[in-house]
Amino acid sequence: MAAALKFVGLDVGGTTMKAAVVDDYGLAGPSVSLPTEAHRGADVGLETMCETIRRAVAASRLTMTDVAGIGVATPGLMDIKLGIILDPPNLKPWRNVEIPQHIRKVFHKPVAFQNDANAAALGEHWVGAGKGAPSLVLFTLGTGVGGGIIVDGRVLEGEHSHGGELGHLRIDLPDRGRLCGCGRRGCLEAYASATAVVDRAREDQAGYRGPTRLREMLAADDVSGVSAKDVFDVAAQGDLLAQKVVEDTAYYLALGACAVMATVDPEMIVFGGGMTAAGDSFLAKIREYALRFGLAYPASKVQIRFAQLGSDAGFIGAAACARQLVKQG
Template sequence: MSALADRPPYYLGIDLGGTNVKSGVVDDDGQPRSSIRIKTHADRGPEAGIATLAEAGRLAVEASGLSWEDIAAVGLGSPGTMDIPAGMLLDPPNLPGWQNLPIRDLLAARLEKPTVLQNDANAAAYGEYWTGAGKGVTSLVLFTLGTGVGGGIVEQGRIIEGSHSHGGECGHLVIQMENGRQCGCGGYGHLEAYASATALVKRALEALELSDEPTVLRKHLAEGKLSARSINEASLAGDSLAALLMRETAHYLAVGAVCMMHTINPDIILFAGGMSNAGPEFMELIREGVKRMAFPLPASRTKIDYATLGEEAGYIGAAGCARMTFGPSKPPSK
């Protein structure tokens, strides 16, 4: 956006992932002035990791054309279990050796800026609420679809963190009580075990073992190209087994959405991440499932759609968390 159109103060958002760190400077209206990406190198350990986060922040400020003095505060979004009020990472599975790490205070000391820590999916949800597909709504639920299924809830401008920093874990809703599939967290019957990209591929492999039905998925498997994307593409091309797998995935996501509708009753439920590239047909399947299972009133009034900020949601939302904590005393006006 034009430097003449944005509005100070400015906030630095950092989105920590197991593979990449994304960072950007965001103005007081949630509009980004810069966006950069560098490798995390998580295997080098937490000390090197903090240095990488600080470097990502400095590169983003440099790319924004602003000075370091223009940055009011920093927001960090991170995966893994955490104690948000204490600023501690507890046991992040994709960050080996980063256990019980006071990441917020270590980064604040490096950057010499007030810093806030937030769960990465919560941050993405807040980004969509602040300036994305949820702009203008009162309440929002976000499902992030990828290797796993994450989630975030925003209600009246407030992120629902819960008493133990585990609020909004929508991917771990139990959708199968008996003989459930095992989730990556070790539990059974969780939504993530059915509807993540990883789960979709596992279900496809199981279906190929049990069925002699002609399908292009066998060719994809033989070529090492079987993935959530290839399954969706085969479905769109008319492959019957792939279409069945996608319908089942949409059903599972609709179950998750209905659980949240009957708990939170949000204005909007959004789906983000790699599987959100499945297209309008897939989204329509989710909506149809919601209409079948939800109470009639929320089924007719709750908007179900894809998120719009893509990979920018994390750092924009993290910057918004910094704004909430260190900037204006109330949530952004709607």
């Protein structure tokens, strides 16, 4: 009997890239990481990608001949069909870089290319929170808010590679909403990213005259020492200011979930990234707001969960893309 197919998944991030061999059942071998060092330019970056792939294969005690295909996930604006990174803010100065073409030339293997949040969604769908679900939408919460949509087991890429750009779903009118990093107002990312959570804590202080632990932390903070995790932590310890910020975060995320229910109407909505540490009470709040503000029928049926693969979702999902490419042509 032939050995099960094996794939390499590579997740390229702003600071590190991470890869592992993943088998046909979604089981990952040991992962390896290398610094991205985007400032050294795209050529160095492409070589680092190849090296990370080689090390991942070696870490699984395999050779490249064992590998059926390679999947690469990258952040930021891209043209997925053309295989080009356009102008990713966190991979400067890379610009119009052909990724899969290069990897393919080096390894002579089928190479899949995907947006990192889309890949993470596919990873969660394959062997994570959404295993077995026919459709799934992932919100990834970090510096920004990313998203990925899986329908019938496949990434909804969109016609211009912007499918599932859920951080830029608008939840408030553009003339009065919070200012987003994209330059527009009212995007979900301006409310629910890790940065936005801390920003809102700072703004909400005025409403809490008494001393709260979070106020003290914010006051002692030189520039940006307080993290979203800190806000969630002190909320769990009973801090009223922090609890208000967390409550509002659940409300904003639920509004994002409502927009997804009225468009894609998925079986499951999954929240990944930094806020998975917030615990089930946070999910319960999101559910409560989704029921209150969403369409009654899908809101009562949709499953709302935390992601399960953590930071492995990206490379597992990238491997899943390679697997789909190899198996489905």
